[in-house]
Amino acid sequence: MKFTYNKSEKLKSEKLITKLFTEGKSVSAYPLRLVYLETTFTEAVSAKTGVSVPKRKFKKAVDRIRIKRVMREAYRLNKQNVFNNITTQYAFMILYIGKEKPSYNQVETATKKVFNKFLAKHTENK
Template sequence: MKFTFNKKDKLKSSKLIEQLFSEGKSVSAFPLRLVYLPTTFSDGATFKTAISVSKRNFKKAVDRNRIKRLMREAFRLQKHNYINNMSEPYAFMILYIGKEKPTLSQIEVKMAQLFEAFSNKVSGQ
């Protein structure tokens, strides 16, 4: 699998995002939280992901954008370890719920823990 995060991998549907928060399940590895929902996609994608940072905790758009950039990079580097093993397609929303600005290394470690928890929870069902 390539280490990319293409347009087809991004979750853009507002209906699906709404459904994700109303029906989805979640796992956490502070300061990250993953909300996921098994679903099907018309384009045949195995996953779609959205990333969000709260405006309440980070007032400046510069800070929110930096954290989102770090989270996308950590996800891009980690996804091949977990996405290849999925049997059904999922919609993901990754939320940053901390109050302090993280570094890339902190985000990478927590992203690995987050997807490990997701894998354990899904395989345990």
């Protein structure tokens, strides 16, 4: 798997996002929360992923955009660990639930933890 985050891998469908939050399951590793839902796509991608940072906690758009950028980069570099171990397609939403601006290292370690928890639940259910 390549270290890319293409347009086809981005979660943009409003219907799918709504379904994700109503029917999806979640795992947390502070300061991140991963909401996931097993689904199927017409494209040949193993997952579609979106990131979100609350406007309520970070009023300035500059701060929200920076945190999103850091989260996407951590996901991009660590997604191979997850998708080499699963065969079904998933929709993911990564939410930032912390109250202060994180460093890249904090986000990367939390990303690894949250995906390890997801893999543990995934293998437990199969």
